[in-house]
Amino acid sequence: MTDTAAEILLAEPRGFCAGVDRAIDIVEKALAKFGAPIYVRHEIVHNTFVVNDLKSKGAIFIEDLADVPPGATLVFSAHGVSQAVRTEAKARGFSVFDATCPLVTKVHVEVAKLHREGYEFIMIGHKAHPEVEGTMGQLSEGIYLVETAADVAGVPVKNPAKVAVVTQTTLSVDDTREVMAAIQARFPQVRQPKQQDICYATQNRQDAVKVLAPQCDVVIVVGSPTSSNSNRLREVADRLGTPAYMVDSADEVRPEWLEGRQRVGLTAGASAPDVLVQAVIDRLRALGAISVRQLPGVTESIRFPLPKGLGSGPNA
Incomplete structure (x- = not known):
């Protein structure tokens, strides 16, 4: 990737969705309001950087509610929980904030x-x-x-x-x-949801990769290995015949992926923060990229309210 035409194309939209923004906000606001530690059942979202950042601020991630002390504040992750977990959390007397994506x-x-x-x-x-x-x-x-x-x-x-x-x-x-x-x-009489369950952000990011991949020689997806929607983005590019790789951080970008490639596509899963995308751009520039261009795409304006007790409204 040494030719002066070397270019990075950015998918739009990419990165955080409204559900992820809300989930992270819930943990941060709970930490600010009640102080550390705040317990979170499962990774709040599937991103290593986000989880480590919240750990540094006082969040403790657990899988078993037995690991949470009585009377503690507990946050359910964006992925949602079973009725059994809800029942157990109530029985144990935790103060619960639900970050399940709406x-x-x-x-x-x-x-x-x-x-x-x-x-x-x-x-x-x-x-x-x-x-x-x-x-x-x-x-x-x-x-x-x-x-x-x-x-x-x-x-x-x-x-x-x-x-x-x-x-x-x-x-x-x-x-x-x-x-x-x-x-x-x-099952010819099967009942389907009135609206498809696949979320708007997942759909939009996949559609953006379908536009991006055919214009590129290689696609890089920023996302953690545990992130389902990030894995799907890589697969979408792959299916379109463009070599695609997923990275958790900029230092995972390998120079050999770029050899002889003039145009690199870049996107990020819904749980990957923009700071990681910017770090990958810096890494690609260090490896010879000359310019960055964002493709046109859907603008997402949806926002989800915070639970009562954490927002800034009259019921907070």
Whole structure:
């Protein structure tokens, strides 16, 4: 990457979404209001830099509520939690602030409503992902996980006429389409969400990569390995035939990725802060990039309110 035409193209939108902004804000405001430590169940968002930054400010990340002392302040991560976790947190007497992304909460509300109407559920998602565990955990039975189209054949529903679908919000739109087609083939009366569960930010970032990748010789995605939506961005670029790599930090960018490549595409997952993107730009400049150009894209203006007790309004 030594030619003077070497250029970095920035996807738009990229980086933080409203749900991630809100979740981080909840932890920071809880620290400011109640002082350290603030306990957080699971990583607040799946980004190493963000988690380490909050640790330095006094957040303690735990998986087991038994590790939280009585009377402590506890924050649920953006991915959401099961009903069992909510019940346990209440029984232990914690002061709880819920940082579950409102779009994930929407899925939980839909599951509860349709369950009351007698529906069973097929959930499209990745096994062991905390968002999937949280959504599956809204019910004690009658919700089945599928990861691929092939999984659909083994779903043991009792009444094929009363089946509804929910999805993990951070999946690939294309992956979901394939699985959905298999579900519709087996359950023609399946009930789909009124609005697709895949979140606006995931959709927008994937669409931006579909514009970006064909214009580039290589794509770099800023995101942590645990971040589902970041992994999907890399896969979207890869599927379009552009070599794509994911990095947690600028020092992971390898010079050999850039050899003979004149145009580098750069994007970031919804949990990756802009400071990491800027550090990657600096690294690419050090390796020979001459210019940076942002592609046009969707402007995101959505904002989610903070829970009562942390906001700045009259009920705070």
